[in-house]
Amino acid sequence: MSAGLLVLGCGVSSVAPTGSGKAVAVTMAPVSTEVSTLGVEPTYAAQATALVEVIGPVTFTIVYDNNTYVPSLRTDWGFSCVVETGDAVVLFDTGGNGTILLDNMEELGFDPQVIDAVVLSHIHGDHTGGLKGLLDTGARPVVYVPASFPESFKAPVRVQTELVEATDPVEVLPGVHTTGEVGSSIVEQALVVETGAGLVVVTGCAHPGVVEMVRRAKAAVGGEVRLVMGGFHLGGAGRDQIEAIIADFRELGVQQVAPCHCTGDLARQMFAEAYVDDCTLAGVGQQFVIAPSQ
Numbered sequence: 001m002s003a004g005l006l007v008l009g010c011g012v013s014s015v016a017p018t019g020s021g022k023a024v025a026v027t028m029a030p031v032s033t034e035v036s037t038l039g040v041e042p043t044y045a046a047q048a049t050a051l052v053e054v055i056g057p058v059t060f061t062i063v064y065d066n067n068t069y070v071p072s073l074r075t076d077w078g079f080s081c082v083v084e085t086g087d088a089v090v091l092f093d094t095g096g097n098g099t100i101l102l103d104n105m106e107e108l109g110f111d112p113q114v115i116d117a118v119v120l121s122h123i124h125g126d127h128t129g130g131l132k133g134l135l136d137t138g139a140r141p142v143v144y145v146p147a148s149f150p151e152s153f154k155a156p157v158r159v160q161t162e163l164v165e166a167t168d169p170v171e172v173l174p175g176v177h178t179t180g181e182v183g184s185s186i187v188e189q190a191l192v193v194e195t196g197a198g199l200v201v202v203t204g205c206a207h208p209g210v211v212e213m214v215r216r217a218k219a220a221v222g223g224e225v226r227l228v229m230g231g232f233h234l235g236g237a238g239r240d241q242i243e244a245i246i247a248d249f250r251e252l253g254v255q256q257v258a259p260c261h262c263t264g265d266l267a268r269q270m271f272a273e274a275y276v277d278d279c280t281l282a283g284v285g286q287q288f289v290i291a292p293s294q
Helices: 098-108 131-135 151-160 210-221 239-252 265-278
Strands: 013-017 022-030 044-053 058-065 079-084 089-092 117-119 142-146 163-166 170-173 176-178 191-195 198-203 225-231 256-260 287-290
Touching (some): 058 098, 058 191, 058 198, 079 191, 079 225, 117 170, 142 151, 142 170, 191 210, 198 210, 210 225, 210 239, 225 287, 239 265, 256 265
Parallel strands (some): 089 117, 117 142, 142 163, 198 225
Antiparallel strands (some): 013 022, 022 044, 058 287, 079 089, 170 176, 176 191, 191 198
């Protein structure tokens, strides 16, 4: 694909990791695109078509989510994503349960010991609960948290590893940034990753508003936004609000989206309708490979 993003598309192509440094190219066939009245997210069936070498400077793999993509992985309310830049490995959020996080990482072929940094979006347990289990493996990544995290959370982490408190935007590793603290009621930070195809913004829940998170990401790093992925926190939003957010995304130049976690059935459906092939309804085990535009 000339666009440089190898995996996005509702009803088109994606990449499922094998845990062996390669990926399976798959076709996403919609089983149901209707919004469930029982609160169940739309499901998708994946059919493997060929093995391809994963080529690209940055790879994003969802290792914890409440939406299914790879059926053998465990789903649970929460979010976590592994970011591989080629030079470093960053874990954004840790889900709510360390056992589930580590089990999914093992099945996907990720070794906790190679994680260079952990970035936590906000204090809620479904995003921080897996950290202790990760550190108990002996992994010693540098952990980045919003400075407003309570001392009762920060102190035990300092006993095990280095802790960095972020108020303003921070460059975690070359090309990998946080927005710094956004919001006041529930303070949150997003991850912003520079790629050859544009910025990728990863949100945990986007409690301060997903549009504001994207605005802050652009202000902190600069450049065009290739992809926004993660939780958009729109489970209780109505059509008018979601339509306004989609319009704001267009105004901000957001090219592609991959909503999951707390985005909600209706919002996921509306993003899919608005962005069509530039939307992926993401779930646990899904992998996105961003390569420079040709």
